[in-house]
Amino acid sequence: MMSADGSKQVMARVGPGKSDRGSETRELLLVTAERLFAEHGVEAVSNRQVSEAAGQSNNFAVGYHFGSKEDLVVAIMRRHSESIERRRTEMLAQVTGSPDLRDWVSCLVRPTTEHLASLGSPSWYARFVAQVMTHPSYRKRVVDEAYTSRSLQQGHEGMFRLVPRLPEEVRQERNDLGRLMLVHMCAERERALQEGTALPHSTWESTAAGLVDAIVGLWLAPVTARR
Template sequence: MRADHNKQVRSSETRELLLLTAERLFAEHGVEAVSNRQVSEAAGQLNNSAVGYHFGSKEDLVVAMLRRHAEPIEQRRTEMLAEIAGSTELRDWVACLVRPPIEHLASLGVPSWYARCIAQVTTHPSFRKLLFDETFTSRSMQQGHRGMFRLVPRLPERVRQERNDMGRLMVVHICAERERALHEGTAPRRSTWESTASALVDALVGLWLAPVTPRRAKPAHAARPKPPPKRAKRST
């Protein structure tokens, strides 16, 4: 029994090491550029197929990495939603969408790679849908969006979708930039994850309340001038 327990502990530690290594490599080089074999080697595994053994495909590895962070974020957002139930303040609902992942990033310390890794996955042609399905469709996210949209002025569907995309990309890439600056030691001294969260909430509230430029009707095409009549040829 003890041998089995020790084996399980070693397996769990190896999985954690592989996930951390993959996160770092994906953040530094992009998802496409890093193979499962490279992750195994960088994690110091003698078996170059360690990722395949513990996770399966690269897609399985990415899913495991996302789920590793999703639980604490989901828990914190659920707590915040319970605290603001019934609120009529748009900022409260936007904060529930923004602050939980940023608080999680702050808890990771320096250096961390998760925000930059997410930014890389976001730009990957196939993994971006996987990221959306795993992260942006959770129960708490859906609840937060429902509460927010009750307080947002009625928008055309195309505008609503555009602003949703803008907001998501804003959060992802601003967090990635701060994480990079912290890693490189170039972050402003007075800047904190808390101030970053507040700035994003301010910006997103403004984004959702911004007026919509009305579409102009396309001008009717002016009738093309008729070509001048052809002159009759003179007979010689």
């Protein structure tokens, strides 16, 4: 039995050929795990529960296809990262050499918001990321994974060339704050879209514009003298 979580659509694509069955099962497990982790938190959901919710008779299906829960979390991230990476690479090609801080911050914000917009509603990816980022060990693995992206490195390099010189601890703090803004504002919009509640912005595009404004302001804000 499938709920309206995207799993049914995955099952509908399963063909009779045995050669495709493994990849279809893997995709179904990814979709189901993403939804459950987004709704309940990564720690609260076991691999067995993911397998059961995905309609798998083998309760060890997750372990068979992915290994550990941490490996499953990384696989979900990678399922979305190709689209985000492609969008960021295209944006970076358009802003090469730009002296405008807003252009570089946009390259860090808009690839994610555009990808989320492409998923339609309901979606669970933004809330999944927010849940993962509150988990100490999974957070480190996911952040380390993200920073292997050459386009993300290029975006940060371009941004840091234009921000004022800051003490290292302030720079790290503002980098963390910018990431938290992006992660949690996207998660809040995704949740509101599913629940049909009021939104501060009418579209993902306007959400991105607000985030770019806020993050640019964050980097340009003065630093209070510290003893």
